[in-house]
Amino acid sequence: MDIAQLQKQISTAGSGAQSMPPVDKWDPPFCGDMNLVIKRSGQWWHEGTPFTRAKLIALLASVVKKEGEKYFLVTPGEKIGITVEDVPFVIIDASLDEASGLIQVDTLTGDSVRISKEHPVEIREFEGNLVPYCHIRRNLWARVHQNVLYRWVDQAKQVKQNNTTALHLSSGDYSFAIGTFKE
Incomplete structure (x- = not known):
């Protein structure tokens, strides 16, 4: 090539x-x-x-x-x-656009997307832990780096369901979980 x-x-x-x-x-x-x-x-x-x-x-x-x-x-x-080895992209930064209320994420390779229904977040297993991944484009995903995840944990709202508590964030009208724990 x-x-x-x-x-x-x-x-x-x-x-x-x-x-x-x-x-x-x-x-x-x-x-x-x-x-x-x-x-x-x-x-x-x-x-x-x-x-x-x-x-x-x-x-x-x-x-x-x-x-x-x-x-x-x-x-x-x-x-x-x-x-x-895992996914082609890693999210290394995230910021909230105050005007739109959308969370923008930036990858190590220079991609930027705003988390939404078009760019959802889902929880997957990575090296024995459950971590969030974000859809970047086509069928390509990025893993959220632990530094971004730690910031998100501080910002997340706890949502209790039965014996489990989920940590949720919102990006505009899209809400997503970044993890769960049992009480």
Whole structure:
């Protein structure tokens, strides 16, 4: 996969700097696997060496596609398999937009979304613990980093149901749980 060619294809695929390539519409032939791993920590590694260029990571993150349980980097002309240890994105920051009441989350790769029905949060198991994940785009999810989760725990409202208490947050009219505990 030639990086210069990829940049050109991506820049012409959208109508502006904020446009995401329409990878869900691309169905190129499979060209094999690449020794690229997105670690649990959100770090990108190629052939045992971590990527250090944030712009390159953001560029590659924009062409990640998930089919079934497998992840790929895709262009209109090729599809290359990659390894993702958990999910491709990690949420490293969150803030409340006072005007809209929506919580905006930012990923390590530069994606920003506002939590809503279109970008829901769900609880999943990660390394033996239940943690929140947020839908970022298409069928790609991001795990909420523990630093963001700790802030959310401080902000959450307790909702009691039977012998369980759930910690809830609201983003606009969308309410979501970030965890539960038994009393």
